[in-house]
Amino acid sequence: MDETLSKKLRILADAAKYDASCASSGAPKRAAGTKGLGSTTGSGICHAYTPDGRCISLLKILLTNYCLYDCAYCINRRSSNVRRARFTVQEVVDLTVNFYKRNYIEGLFLSSGIVKTPDHTMEEMIEVAKKLRREHRFAGYIHLKTIPEASPWLIEQAGLWADRLSINLELPNQQSLETLAPEKNGGTIRAAMGQMHERIVEAKAEKRRFSPAGQSTQMIVGADATTDEGVLRTSDGLYRRYALRRVYYSAFSPIPEPSKVLPLKAPPLQREHRLYQADWLLRFYGFSVDEVAAGGDAGMLDLDIDPKLAWALKHRERFPVDVNTADRELLLRVPGLGTRVVDRIIAARRHTTLRLDDLARLTPGLKRARPFLITPDHRPTRLIDRQDLRARIAPKPAQLELFG
């Protein structure tokens, strides 16, 4: 790889890394055969992990980091003095193919700063995807960041080539957008999400290919004053209205070239982690936003314990539950029991009576679950009333590696 291309890659990978989305999942299984290149496996593959603990699945780059927008949280805003670079369409195609052939990546995640016009930028991104699919018969994963300000017909084109489309909401409400991202508009973003949702649903029903892995979005956490409850309420609305596959939460992270209007802080990593856990509770555990929020305080989640445990400690009257008779919804509320463990419990108890030893084989989370469960050889009636229950099962506070 020549030196100029290397330099561009460094700048444009650095510029793209604040996007938390990494998944290469959700695409229908396919293989290119002996004439093309690539396959998708359904659940996606992480090809490497960087020392921040995050995975590299896709080659995540910007087409360019020149940008006419001026979003305060973004390293690439027009008022930033960051070094700029611009890939040609062909350079991105070649990089993707060469990285892919060496098994470094699952595919491409392409985003871009806004150059000239949103339409021009979107057209170039579509061109990359189209070239990969057409000229290289590339069957690997392609995630295209959609520019909501671009003309709506470009979304219709993007969905033909991409496995996943996404638009970042970035900030959970219109007021924050107006303050921190003046060129963005919540209404425009939602309209584009709505358009993609409609097309994705229709194409699935008509057995056509249009962004088969659906759409996702990202919200930055900690750049504005929105509470966890506010963030989750926005997510909940997005999941309901647009059937998003994922909402990514990205702790606002220090960037080189910070903006005056947005002072840097340590990234709220623990808060981000709790939001992901709460998000899971909304999607897979039958929790409502109100219930999740009730586990915390003043709209903020408890940072020391996970949101399910926080909820359970405040609703002790619902426990303990009998592992051998409780229905699925109730078991899902037990701290330490995940959806797969609950399904295993339900399958196993059809054939046998589960005792504590059996549970220990079914879940690694028995220590946390124990005070909330009844088995023939275990009845925690007194434990559940103890004042120090929280201290007994909450994990010891762990030192985060950089920020305590």
Place this chain on the structure above:
Amino acid sequence: MGRAAPSLVQIQLGAGADLDGFRAAARSLIAANLPPEAVVFTSGEAADLFGAPVLPEGEPLSLPRAAADLVGLVACHRDPERWALLYRLIWRLTLGEKALLEVMSDPLVHRLAMMGKAIRRDLHKMHAFVRFRRVETAEGERYIAWFEPDNHILAAAAPFFRNRFGALDWTILTPEGRVRWTGGALHYGPPATRDEAPEGDGFEAGWRDYYESTFNPARLNTTAMRAEMPKKYWRNMPETAAIPALVRAATARVGDMMEREPALPVKRNPDRAVAAMQAAGPRSLEQLNRIISASEPLVPGATRAVLGEGPVGAAIAFVGEQPGDQEDLEGRPFIGPAGQLLDRALAEAGIDRASVYLTNAVKHFKFVRRGTRRIHDSPTAGEVKHYRWWLERELDLVRPGLVVAPGATAALALTGTAIPIGRNRGPFRFGERPGFLTVHPSSLLRHPDPEAREEGFAAYCEDMRRIRDLAAA
């Protein structure tokens, strides 16, 4: 059930994941009604071949799907006890515990499930962490990797690489064996050594650049990294050489960022570019048409976009369904049989064709090929909606006094919802636009009864007269 055999039976299996050998042995053992306590499994060269009795072949076993999958996975495990454990599972499954695998709390099932999970993880990590290096040879380019899996998974991992890199000539070398994909087949070979693999690759430096740049020092978390990418894999992954320096520098890099005062922009604010960006989008019909012509068809079959035709500011615009065979060939709307029928009706009503704007909801001819013929295929609702934005912008730019939708497709394109024509035939509003709903001329052509055809055409002409009067008003 008969009695157990009095002495231990020794079963000799091949080295590694000898699944076929195990299947055959399990069939024979079950047929001979030998319980797990009576069997000893040995594998590899260490085993004593001479003491092994020859058992008669058994009937194929019918195992539940989940059990067969688990056997296939656990067979790859490096644990020498795996065959004995698997035989105990099969023994119990065939002895009446058909649903045994649902009881994940059972100690045997639990242990085998954990072994299966370990294999799945090993496979997944191999799919993820193999790094090919490209070499030029006399027979063309080859991609070669050296990898050290924990278990006997080479054969189980190979299909993934075959599916993904079917067009490449690739080889994976491992201490236990090798596999090469070439000429449309997988070829297995003897154990390899690291020095048989190529030394480097021209893209590794670039890959390391990427790895370093995508790391965010403000989120340093090496525990999470090591949980997912244990150190044992690092020596065969070129990017991991960057890790120590990245970790060492992280704290200082973040400190630097936090201390630095926000800098004023060096460049002037690009006011004009920002203003120009917001005013973008096609501002004339010609610009829009250029975009449509350059775009990818959103229906299968099409070769070219058929654009609208007629004067801007026309009193009437007709929005057809989609171009047909003839329209596609000549690149003009409403010139096929349906177009000719429209011409006749327009003439009857005294409307000059040259004064109206003619276009289609779907800009491309969707067809299926039957021999040499291209058969019209109706666009789906989703396909019609793919095209709505162009149509909307087109009508904004043409600004017709009255928009005529002949047929349900046009109505769907103009409203976004399905509108039954029969009930709504006549004047109709498409949002802000005054319009008129009528039947599609091709529906008149298709009617088998000539008398009904005539009646239909008369009604169609009557619609045209009303359209003429509405547009004039």
